[in-house]
Amino acid sequence: MKVKLNINGKDYESEIEPRMLLVDFIRDVAGLKGTHVGCETGSCGACMVLLDGMPAKSCLMLAAQAQGKKIVTIEGLSAGDKLNSVQRSLSERKALQCGFCAAGFSIMGTWILENEREIDYERVKADLAGVVCRCSGYEQVIDSIVEAAKNERKN
Amino acid sequence: MSERTEKFFLGKGRFVDDITFPDMLYLEIVRSTQAHARILSVKGGLTANDLPLNLTSTGESYRRGRDYEVEPVLAKEKALYYGQPVSAVYDRDRYKAKDLVETVEISYDELKPVLSIEESLNSAPIHESRKDNVVSKFEIGKRFSLDSVVKLSDQLYIERVLPNPLETRGIVAYYNSGKLNVWISTQSVYSIKNGLTRILGLDPSDINVYQADTGGAFGSKSAVYPEYVIACYLSMKTKQPVKWIESRDEHISSTRPGRGAKAELQIYGDREGRIKGIEGKIYVDVGAYADDLSSTSPSWIGYQITGPYSIENVFIEGYSVYTNKAPLGPYRGAGRPEAAFFIERMMDMYADHIGIDPVELRLKNLPEKAFESPTGLKLLPSKVFFEDGIKKIGYSELKKKNAGISFGILLPAVFGGESAKIKVENGIIKVWLGGNAHWQRHELFAKRILKEILGIPEDKVFLMNGDTIELQKGIGTWGSRSAITAGNALYKAALLLKEKAQKMNINDPENLLKSDLSSEYYENMQLDPTMISFLLTAAVAEIQDSIKPVIKEVWAYYDVGEPLSEEAVYGQITGGLLMGVQEVLSEALKYDSKGKPIPETLAATGIAYSINAPKYHVQIATFGRSNTPHGAKGVGEAGTVGAPPAAARAIENLLGKRVNRLPLDFDLLA
Secondary structure (H helix, E strand, O other), X not given: OEEEEEEOOEEEEEEOOOOOEHXXXXXXXXXXOOOOOXXXXXXXOXXXXXXXXXEEEOOOOEHHXXXXXXXXXXXXXXXXXXXXXXXXXXXXXOOOOOOOOHHHHHHHHHHHHHHOOOOOHHHHHHHHHHOOOOOOOOHHHHHHHHHHHHHHHHO | OOHHHHHHHOOXXXXXXXXXXXXXXXXXXXXXXXXXXEEEEEEOOEOOOOOOOEOOOOHHHOOOXXXXXXXXXXXXXXXXXXXXXXXXXXXXXXXXXXXXXXXXXXXXXXXXXOOOHHHHHHOOOOOOXXXXXXXXXXXXXXXXXXXXXXXXXXXXEEEEEOOOOOOOOEEEEEEEOOEEEEEEOOOOHHHHHXXXXXXXXXXXXXXXXXXXXXXXXXXXXXXXXXXXXHHHHHHHHHOOOEEEEOOHHHHHHHOOOEEEEEEEEEEEEOOOOOEEEEEEEEEEEEEOOOOHHHHHHHHHHHHOOOOOOOOOEEEEEEEEXXXXXOOOOOOOOOOHHHHHHHHHHHHHHHHHHHOOOHHHHHHHOOOOOOEEOOOOOEEOOOHHHHHHHHHHOOHHHHHHOOOEEEEEEEOOOOOOOEEEEEEEEOOEEEEEEOOOOOOOOHHHHHHHHHHHHHOOOXXXXXXXXXXXXXXXXXXXXXXXXXXXXXXXXXXXXXHHHHHHHHHOOOOOHHHHHHOOOEEEEEEOOOOOHHHOEEEEEEEEEEEEOXXXXXXXXXXXXXXXEOOOOHHHHHHHHHHHHHHHHHHHXXXXXXXXXXXXXXXXXXXXXXXXXXXXXXXXXXXXXXOOOOOOOXXXXXXXXXHHHHHHHHHHHHHHHHHXXXXXXXXXXXXXXX
């Protein structure tokens, strides 16, 4: 079947099998490799994207289901090589170790900054409950997002 | 800011599944659906008849040869664990390759699976050529007999645990113009190269291994696995690039889990709390096939069974045994957490029995001067360290919260040493280490060392991924070894570079960066008591949602020698602590009565999410420098050694019931 997906403001049109997952479309058709496959069952968040502004796990839906929606991947969060505030904070605090989770925490962190009213440690900790980090113990990740929120409020 | 992490945020990492070639074949493995069965026939795919090869010990596992059964690349007459590779299929299309798995027909004659250490000792051998299921037997320490006033016994058990890095295993193999090129997610390109060279009978000059960005490992990416051999074989046969990416359910069934150990211990002591001896048996369930690491695991646990204590009498019999489960591998700590859990649980039992404070008991048994245990373990006196730590974590307050405490040691796996290479190129410095980082912060210490010795600004130093062409000899990253071994090699390579520069009259960083100098250094190392870190851990538990015990707060006072980067060390410690805590609460690989792994998803393996993270109180301590030029000690496995016994005790205090199994037994909650 033919689908047209809008990813990071750009249309990608392709002939695909109906069963193709959104994550495979993003990685293999659009060639955006920053979205990862970690578990195939929605357990880990490595494949996270924003779908019309809401966080979604792209391993759990078909590419065809995302037609007509605005998809933002990790590549769409930065402006050129300039990281967004959440990513900058995660990077500066060296919060991630292996880096495979970058999409999950960048997408969730960005959503938190844009949508949560009261952003503190406990709020962020609860909001991140669907994204796995096996390396860090989470504290530096949570601190980075809280700090990004504080900086944003100051500006 | 580091360019290395920034690329991940820009989506510019290059993990193994991100590497593609035109006309690439996707490999899929057809796996046994039986834990123990005779294979009557296999119809379809590549089979053992095409690849009659066996694996070999390599990487972390490479120690010394023993008499054990090695895993075949593909099962032939018998399948000995659920998930064992039996056949392999491939297609240019990823989805179609997965479809092909369903077309292979395997018929089995089911046999009763052997699924526990107890069953293994009492069942017919799963390998018919052997007389029983014992892989190897060890005697550690010296037999003794004591008439002690206090003699206490217990059985302790740690379930198998999956490494579960967020990125599963994967490989791209491309045989091109007579050379086999391999891109792989790994802890060591050298172990992969050595293993593949030996298994496939290649000339070492005909194979190059490149490390892709590696999304975590925790022990699971040091060895050579069947899928790697099949991918290389297929590429050599078809002359096409071949990719294999593990799915999470394959990780659960077929990647080597760690732990799976049992101890039957007796502790001897007097009424005042002075330990006189420890004896007993340690068993390790190595699964269906063994390698050097798994077969010797009981002796490694036994070697460090005394923890930091001066115990004069030690006698341990160690057994590694076969079961119908996936072969055992290293998981963060690899034997160290097992030993710490065993001795620390006995220490608490002893303290309770004679009615003294567990910390007082521990302090009483620390060596006053340098000590060598009957197992050969040499320790420096640590009383000052632990006494300081007890004050620093505020034990008098923690005691009121019913905290559990553990004292531990961290033995770094320095044997084999390490290599490093430095190359000045186009105004920057590139660094290769024999141990292949996956951003456990090797880059931070590389920057620090080169700044210290060569005065090079940190933003000019780049740590490169492992590459057997750029740096031909190396060992790997595991066993809390890199800061010591790779740090040492890099330090000395930097001194060499400085010497070369001075001979050419280059005496400042600016002119050095304009040069094209390079240097390389390799040095073997031996474990030295100064390299052993001491670990003080505390944990407080509480009941959540009226039924479930959780760990609320954790304290760590860890000796890291001269810290190469405090923030890097901090993240390593908190990451390890959470894994250690979760191993007590829920993280485990359990099997059903037919030998099939029970968890079917990553979440079901009981891993920790953000909401499970306790509050961390980490203090980084320097208790003497290691005997290396930079003075660092290991840290990577500190939390997985220290947290489980402290968390187990905290829960024991909370529930008032003895905790001697990990993860927690649900019966305790009744």
